[in-house]
Amino acid sequence: MNKIVKNAKEAVEGIQDNMTLMLGGFGLCGIPENSITELVKSDVTGLTCISNNAGVDDFGLGLLLHKHQIKKMISSYVGENKEFERQLLSGELEVELNPQGTLAERIRAGGAGIPAFFVPAGVGTEVAEGKEVREFNGKEYLMETGLTADFAIVKAWKADAYGNLIYRDTANNFNNMMASAGKITIAEVEEIVPVGELNPNEIHTSGIFVQRVFKAENLEKRIEFVTEQE
Amino acid sequence: MALDKNGIAKRIAQELQDGYYVNLGIGIPTLVANYIPKGIEVILQSENGLLGIGPFPEKGKADPDLINAGKQTITAIKGAAFFDSATSFAMIRGGHIDLTVLGAFEVSDTGDISSWKIPGKMVKGMGGAMDLVASAKNIIVATTHTDRAGNSKLLKSCTLPLTGVKCVKKIVTDLAFIEVTDNGFKLLERAPSVSVEEIVEKTDGKLIVEGDIPEMNV
Numbered sequence: 001m002n003k004i005v006k007n008a009k010e011a012v013e014g015i016q017d018n019m020t021l022m023l024g025g026f027g028l029c030g031i032p033e034n035s036i037t038e039l040v041k042s043d044v045t046g047l048t049c050i051s052n053n054a055g056v057d058d059f060g061l062g063l064l065l066h067k068h069q070i071k072k073m074i075s076s077y078v079g080e081n082k083e084f085e086r087q088l089l090s091g092e093l094e095v096e097l098n099p100q101g102t103l104a105e106r107i108r109a110g111g112a113g114i115p116a117f118f119v120p121a122g123v124g125t126e127v128a129e130g131k132e133v134r135e136f137n138g139k140e141y142l143m144e145t146g147l148t149a150d151f152a153i154v155k156a157w158k159a160d161a162y163g164n165l166i167y168r169d170t171a172n173n174f175n176n177m178m179a180s181a182g183k184i185t186i187a188e189v190e191e192i193v194p195v196g197e198l199n200p201n202e203i204h205t206s207g208i209f210v211q212r213v214f215k216a217e218n219l220e221k222r223i224e225f226v227t228e229q230e
Numbered sequence: 231m232a233l234d235k236n237g238i239a240k241r242i243a244q245e246l247q248d249g250y251y252v253n254l255g256i257g258i259p260t261l262v263a264n265y266i267p268k269g270i271e272v273i274l275q276s277e278n279g280l281l282g283i284g285p286f287p288e289k290g291k292a293d294p295d296l297i298n299a300g301k302q303t304i305t306a307i308k309g310a311a312f313f314d315s316a317t318s319f320a321m322i323r324g325g326h327i328d329l330t331v332l333g334a335f336e337v338s339d340t341g342d343i344s345s346w347k348i349p350g351k352m353v354k355g356m357g358g359a360m361d362l363v364a365s366a367k368n369i370i371v372a373t374t375h376t377d378r379a380g381n382s383k384l385l386k387s388c389t390l391p392l393t394g395v396k397c398v399k400k401i402v403t404d405l406a407f408i409e410v411t412d413n414g415f416k417l418l419e420r421a422p423s424v425s426v427e428e429i430v431e432k433t434d435g436k437l438i439v440e441g442d443i444p445e446m447n448v
Contacts, residue, residue: 026278026315027301029294052315079354088353097353100277101319101361108316119323120364124342124395127360157295169312170279171295176314204314221294227286227302 003163003213004192008038011186011214015039015151018046018071022107022152022178023061027053027224030171031060032155032188034216040064048072050147052103052174054084059222068092074147076100080224099127102144104177110146111180111209118143152182155216156205159189160196163210164203172204179205186212190219232404233421233448238372240265240448241402241419242331245370246272253277253322253362255332256300258372262331273307275327277318277358282310299358322358323365330366332359334373334398336388339414339435341398343371344390356393363394375403375432382434384408384415405429407446414438419446 005011012035015021025031036055039047040063047070054073055061064070065083072094078084087093098106099121109117118141122128132143154175157168165187167175179185187210233241239261246252246262248270254260263283266272274283276298283298284305292303306312321327336344343363346356363369376382384401401408406429407419414436420429422445430437 026299027297029278029297029301075355077355077357097355099356099360099364100315100358101323104315104319105323119361121323121361121394123364125360125392127356167312167314169293169295169306170276170297172312172314173279174315177316223292223294223297223303224301225297225303226292227304228289228292229286 002161003207003210004161005212005214007214007217008034008188011035011188011212012038012042014184015042015044017044019150020048020050022149022182023049023051024154024173024175024178025051025053025060026170026173028056028060028222030155030167030173030175031055032153032186033219035153035186035188036060036063039069040067043069045069046071048074050074050107050149052076052100054078054081056080056224057083059220065093072096074098074103076103104174106144106147107174107177107181110148111177114146116143116145148181148183150183152178152185154179154185154187156187156189158191158193158198159187159213160193160198160207161213162195163187163207163213164198165189165205165210166198166202167204176204180209184211185209186214188214188216190216231421231423234404236261237421237448238402238404241407241446242370242372243267245400246270246329248272250328251275251281251326252329252331253327255330255359257333259331259333260300275318275321276304277315277322277362279313279315279318280306280310281313281321282307284310319358319361322361325365325367327366329368329370330362331370331372332362334371334383335390336383336385337371337373337398337401338385338387339410341396341410342388343393343398344388345393347391349391359393363397366397369398371398371401373401373403375405375429382432385434386436405432411438416440417443419444421446422448
């Protein structure tokens, strides 16, 4: 079993207009840079993108926004992006904001075959509008639904040809759940090691969830706010 | 004298107890980490996937794979753990976090909080705030008592879109330390040299003042 493909271009093959994509990362940490660059080149449009954030003006998902390739975003926090703001206010872009933990759990549930579940986040707020509210043990909860995608694109640190993945530090974030929720999951990784070299005890994402793996080239790994000791 | 941001953070830090797992929000709450009392051990959680936040990195040591929920570069302490976002919010939603400290635009005397959206201005999103306030066992709000125009931020009911309802337990402002009770705000302490009258005047919601109100020790 060999899931390794040559490059980003081969990895994103089959992504078409109006599809739903999941893209891993928190801010610019752990985002699939090469795949985003390839999507920008491809001119695919009308995308629904499920991603915690929307990148910044000139990096990450901001690049796709700039070319009007995204129709809708499902996110929890979309600050720090002027083009996003402009498109949202002008009505060019549709946005669904979810509480971050709800978004994470919707993706986890989708990947795990769970169509809906109940959470306390958002009860009594505008997030609750149109959603079923049910009481358990005297407390109110909202029904939220699982999310899946045509393609999930994740960024990992190490992978093998079976698609087993390990993430580094806080670059895991949404990647691990998203890997399980794509009909096709693409893993963009820093290093591909021979099968058997990853310690099975340390694998975060099992290969069963991953269909394509490629080694990323020239990662910029931009930092949004460099903060150091004075 | 009204407290500055660091003063508010110092007073909140006095509420920390040995063994606490704590989530600190962006802004004044982040400063609480600088005033953890000596002799106790507290572990800080970052909802993007880290238990055990350390200090900011030394010059030139910033790592793009290691950030906090405010997207700033940080370090991890010895004994830290990394995990995905679903696990992170299992810690939060499951009630495993002992204390959450966050900022607010408004707090009501029933414990409602508005902190994420000002209609007519750009909407940035709620991030993890709604999950945190809906599930935390103990929430302390860090805020100024009034906005820049002098309007009270401690209200009978919030006017801005809510982040959560009946969830705030305590509030530390530049003027006062307040508990949210079933009967409204209860004044526990006042900032050094700030009068009870000033706090009463600047609190729009129901404020209970019983007996002598001690000064904060900050």
